[in-house]
Amino acid sequence: MTLADVARAAGVSAITVSRALRNPEQVSPNLRHAILKLVDDLGYVPDFAARTLATKKSSVFAVLVPSMAEYIFMNVMSGIEDCVRPTEYRIQYANSHMDVREEIRQLKLFLGQNPAGIIVSGTEGHVESMELLQKVGCPLVQIMDTGLEPIDMGLGINHFDAGKAAAQHLVDCGYRHIGLLGDFAGKRAERRYHGFHSILAPLGLFDPAFIFSEDRSPSVRGGARLMARLLETAPEIDAVFCRSDDIALGALFECQRRGIRVPEDFGICGFSDLSFANTSVPALTTIRVPRYEMGYCAVGMLLDREKGVQDMPKVVDLGFQLIHRESTRRPKHQD
Amino acid sequence: MTLADVARAAGVSAITVSRALRNPEQVSPNLRHAILKLVDDLGYVPDFAARTLATKKSSVFAVLVPSMAEYIFMNVMSGIEDCVRPTEYRIQYANSHMDVREEIRQLKLFLGQNPAGIIVSGTEGHVESMELLQKVGCPLVQIMDTGLEPIDMGLGINHFDAGKAAAQHLVDCGYRHIGLLGDFAGKRAERRYHGFHSILAPLGLFDPAFIFSEDRSPSVRGGARLMARLLETAPEIDAVFCRSDDIALGALFECQRRGIRVPEDFGICGFSDLSFANTSVPALTTIRVPRYEMGYCAVGMLLDREKGVQDMPKVVDLGFQLIHRESTRRPKHQD
DNA sequence: CTGTTAGCGCTTTCAT
DNA sequence: ATGAAAGCGCTAACAG
Numbered sequence: 001m002t003l004a005d006v007a008r009a010a011g012v013s014a015i016t017v018s019r020a021l022r023n024p025e026q027v028s029p030n031l032r033h034a035i036l037k038l039v040d041d042l043g044y045v046p047d048f049a050a051r052t053l054a055t056k057k058s059s060v061f062a063v064l065v066p067s068m069a070e071y072i073f074m075n076v077m078s079g080i081e082d083c084v085r086p087t088e089y090r091i092q093y094a095n096s097h098m099d100v101r102e103e104i105r106q107l108k109l110f111l112g113q114n115p116a117g118i119i120v121s122g123t124e125g126h127v128e129s130m131e132l133l134q135k136v137g138c139p140l141v142q143i144m145d146t147g148l149e150p151i152d153m154g155l156g157i158n159h160f161d162a163g164k165a166a167a168q169h170l171v172d173c174g175y176r177h178i179g180l181l182g183d184f185a186g187k188r189a190e191r192r193y194h195g196f197h198s199i200l201a202p203l204g205l206f207d208p209a210f211i212f213s214e215d216r217s218p219s220v221r222g223g224a225r226l227m228a229r230l231l232e233t234a235p236e237i238d239a240v241f242c243r244s245d246d247i248a249l250g251a252l253f254e255c256q257r258r259g260i261r262v263p264e265d266f267g268i269c270g271f272s273d274l275s276f277a278n279t280s281v282p283a284l285t286t287i288r289v290p291r292y293e294m295g296y297c298a299v300g301m302l303l304d305r306e307k308g309v310q311d312m313p314k315v316v317d318l319g320f321q322l323i324h325r326e327s328t329r330r331p332k333h334q335d
Numbered sequence: 336m337t338l339a340d341v342a343r344a345a346g347v348s349a350i351t352v353s354r355a356l357r358n359p360e361q362v363s364p365n366l367r368h369a370i371l372k373l374v375d376d377l378g379y380v381p382d383f384a385a386r387t388l389a390t391k392k393s394s395v396f397a398v399l400v401p402s403m404a405e406y407i408f409m410n411v412m413s414g415i416e417d418c419v420r421p422t423e424y425r426i427q428y429a430n431s432h433m434d435v436r437e438e439i440r441q442l443k444l445f446l447g448q449n450p451a452g453i454i455v456s457g458t459e460g461h462v463e464s465m466e467l468l469q470k471v472g473c474p475l476v477q478i479m480d481t482g483l484e485p486i487d488m489g490l491g492i493n494h495f496d497a498g499k500a501a502a503q504h505l506v507d508c509g510y511r512h513i514g515l516l517g518d519f520a521g522k523r524a525e526r527r528y529h530g531f532h533s534i535l536a537p538l539g540l541f542d543p544a545f546i547f548s549e550d551r552s553p554s555v556r557g558g559a560r561l562m563a564r565l566l567e568t569a570p571e572i573d574a575v576f577c578r579s580d581d582i583a584l585g586a587l588f589e590c591q592r593r594g595i596r597v598p599e600d601f602g603i604c605g606f607s608d609l610s611f612a613n614t615s616v617p618a619l620t621t622i623r624v625p626r627y628e629m630g631y632c633a634v635g636m637l638l639d640r641e642k643g644v645q646d647m648p649k650v651v652d653l654g655f656q657l658i659h660r661e662s663t664r665r666p667k668h669q670d
Numbered sequence: 671c672t673g674t675t676a677g678c679g680c681t682t683t684c685a686t
Numbered sequence: 687a688t689g690a691a692a693g694c695g696c697t698a699a700c701a702g
Contacts, residue, residue: 002679013689018681028687045447049393050679052384053694060427069413071406078404081430085437090444092395092427095416102420109425112380220611249611256616276555276584281591337695348673353697363671385695388678 001044009042010035021046052114057138060090061302062110064103066122066186068095069217071246072272072291076143079295080119087303089116098186100126107132117141117302124148124187139305141298145188146317153305154315155298159188162287163195165322166241166269169285171203173328175239175267179210181226181251182218182243189243192271196241210234218243223250224257231258239267239328245274248284252327267328282326290318336379344377345370356381387449392473395425396637397445399438401457401521403430404552406581407607407626411478414630415454422638424451433521435461442467452476452637459483459522474640476633480523481652488640489650490633494523497622498530500657501576501604504620506538508663510574510602514545516561516586517553517578524578527606531576545569553578558585559592566593574602574663580609583619587662602663617661625653 007014012031020027020035027035038044052058063080065073077093084091094110096103103122107129110118117139123129124145133140133151140152145159170178178200184193200206212226212233223246230237231254242248248270255262262268262282270277273288297316304312342349347366355362355370362370373379387393398415400408412428419426429445431438438457442464445453453471456479458464468475468486475487480494505513513535519528535541547561547568558581565572566589577583583605590597597603597617605612608623632651639647 003681004679014679015681015690016688019688022681026687031687045443047388047679048448049384049387050694051681053382053388053696054679054681056694058384068409068416071409074403074406074409081403090427090429092425094425108380113383221614224614246611250614253614253616276581279556279559279585279588281588338697339695349695350674350697351672354672357697361671366671382695385678386697388680389695389697391678 001042002047003044006035006038006042006044010038056114057116058114059088060092060113060115061117061119061299062113062115063091063093064106064110064118064120064123065093065095066098066103067217068093070244071274072244072289075291076295079292079297080299081295082292083296083299083303089303096122098122100129103129104132111136114138116306117299119143119298119302122186122188139302141301143294143298145191146315147191148187150315152314153301153312155294155301155318156316157289157318157320159191160195160198162271162289162320163192163197163241164199165195165320166192166271166287167196167199169322169324170239170241170267170269170328171199171205173239173263173267173330174332175328175330176205177207177210177234177236177238178205179212179230179234179237179240180243181212181223181230181240182247183213183215184211184243185213185215192243207234210237213243218246220246220250220253223247223252224254225250227251227254231260238265239269241269242271245270245272245277245284245286248286248327249276249280252280252282252284263327263329264331267330269328273323277323278325280327282329285325285328286323288321288323290320293318336377337382338379341370341373341377341379345373391449392451393449394423395427395448395450396452396454396634397448397450398426398428399441399445399453399455399458400428400430401433401438402552403428405579406609407579407624410626411630414627414632415634416630417627418631418634418638424638431457433457435464438464439467446471449473451641452634454478454633454637457521457523474637476636478629478633480526481650482526483522485650487649488636488647490629490636490653491651492624492653492655494526495530495533497606497624497655498527498532498576499534500530500655501527501606501622502531502534504657504659505574505576505602505604505663506534506540508574508598508602508665510663510665511540512542512545512569512571512573513540514547514565514569514572514575515578516547516558516565516575517582518548518550519546519578520548520550527578542569545572548578553581555581555585555588558582558587559589560585562586562589566595573600574604576604577606580605580607580612580619580621583621583662584611584615587615587617587619598662598664599666602665604663608658612658613660615662617664620660620663621658623656623658625655628653 003014094106121144144156270286277284338349429441452474479491605621612619
């Protein structure tokens with residue numbers, strides 16, 4: 001079932017059917033109507049490959065993230081999906097598994113498809129990847145962190161400031177031996193670490209012995225493991241800032257297991273505001289990141305670009321929010 | 336940069352370059368070498384659209400799931416990704432948001448791309464969707480549930496048996512007022528419900544008043560809400576089987592909040608064995624579903640089909656496993 | 671082993 | 687407002 005088939009059935013030429021579908025206003029109303037009905041009756045579905053080849057522009061948005069094994073990307077993806085759904089575009093995901101060579105391979109695979117737009121995250125600082133991204137001929141949004149100058153467009157939050165906010169909050173709650181849990185090796189997490197450090201160091205509260213991480217995706221289990229190691233090495237510890245809420249929940253469970261009272265004896269601050277953070281006992285203090293909005297907005301920016309919208313901002317900062325819940329609510333330090 | 340460009344540079348015809356890339360053994364070694372080097376130097380990337388149009392077969396596997404907002408699909412996706420990575424194929428996801436019309440729309444969009452294979456879940460019982468799937472011209476795997484006759488291939492676990500196992504376990508642990516938490520409206524969950532019912536009803540332990548659900552994606556928060564409602568309506572309740580571990584964790588938190596002791600006064604059995612299930616306090620009894628393996632295996636089946644492997648099983652049952660942890664370990668009923 | 675020819679289904683000119 | 691011709695980049699089929 002091709003355009004030509006429909007055209008034959010309608011007694012017109014293929015191009016007219018094409019126009020009826022893509023630029024309806026260029027076809028006289030009654031003819032257009034007849035054609036669209038026929039398209040529906042015959043169950044004609046346009047061939048994307050042919051269209052892409054003819055126009056040199058596919059209708060896929062490519063999305064490259066470092067990992068899909070982290071909960072946070074689910075929400076970003078939801079936002080992406082919801083914004084794309086009413087359009088003609090399709091999404092293609094790839095993840096680099098935190099591996100630069102894989103990242104490059106995936107990027108090249110994408111480029112072979114002439115995507116209509118690209119959303120990436122986690123490529124910061126990878127020279128070859130950045131070079132590839134320089135010469136994509138389509139709109140590009142780098143999501144998650146607004147701290148670095150984007151190639152085309154940037155969207156996210158300021159992770160340095162987020163790290164500062166968490167550290168400041170724990171200090172304000174009266175904690176004095178503040179650790180860091182989870183892998184801060186990635187660019188974004190690293191910037192949170194720097195922000196964290198920038199608050200504690202001047203106060204003489206920063207101690208590298210209080211930092212524990214493992215080279216895996218953040219998980220609840222991992223959080224419990226890290227917490228156990230931290231407690232053994234530094235029993236004087238009285239609070240942690242975690243790389244993510246998974247880690248924070250694991251730390252909380254480990255405290256429960258050991259009978260350490262949270263927040264009285266120990267404060268926990270997570271990062272992300274995952275769905276369970278407001279439900280756990282005690283509920284987790286965390287930094288809310290507008291993940292869904294990030295996905296939605298990233299696609300929105302691509303669509304705006306396609307539509308030729310002018311004066312688009314190069315960088316959009318969606319802002320974060322420190323949510324003060326029970327896990328840092330020390331009785332004598334209520335605020 | 337097209338095939339023709341490379342061909343010109345190499346002083347051969349386009350088809351030879353094409354062969355050097357796709358069927359290297361058909362090109363003499365030294366020529367092949369020269370061509371491949373040139374491909375690399377010039378940074379040639381094949382145009383997928385052109386290839387798809389010429390071969391009538393794209394290199395994308397289409398994956399349609401009811402929702403990406405559930406944690407379980409992350410693991411399925413990881414398996415899919417890992418199995419696809421070493422190949423030339425690409426994955427394209429879509430989710431129907433539990434909506435039949437959307438499901439059909441997505442399916443049609445997929446069909447317009449001549450996918451090399453399709454993986455679906457959650458389409459059972461949707462007449463029009465099934466009709467569309469009947470006539471896809473490519474391998475098709477229906478994942479998650481093995482209970483129903485697949486159109487082409489099926490892969491998953493038996494959800495009816497899983498429901499039975501959970502019910503039997505709770506009974507064996509000595510619980511007598513056993514409720515059900517979470518939305519069992521979907522086909523798979525519904526079959527768990529039936530299995531559950533098939534054990535309790537004959538024992539006179541089934542009570543429809545013990546069933547609470549809400550029409551949303553399972554979440555920890557939702558689990559706590561449902562647990563609260565259940566306790567208000569049926570204070571005699573002493574155990575629950577939950578639609579997923581998210582719900583189970585929420586139920587656990589709600590018990591903690593109310594000072595209900597788990598497992599002494601109340602037993603909780605989840606479903607999925609999500610990463611936190613072995614870490615919570617108490618750790619959650621649950622039914623482990625081989626999610627990662629399901630994704631990996633589904634792609635494996637598609638690849639085998641492409642390779643023309645014979646004698647493939649129509650249905651593969653990966654099996655589930657009841658993991659007995661603390662949340663149902665009643666002191667006097669240890670086993 | 672390598673080349674020629676033709677065509678995949680659609681859309682872009684350029685006409686009418 | 688509609689149509690005819692040409693071509694997007696690649697590969698199947700058939701030579702040689």
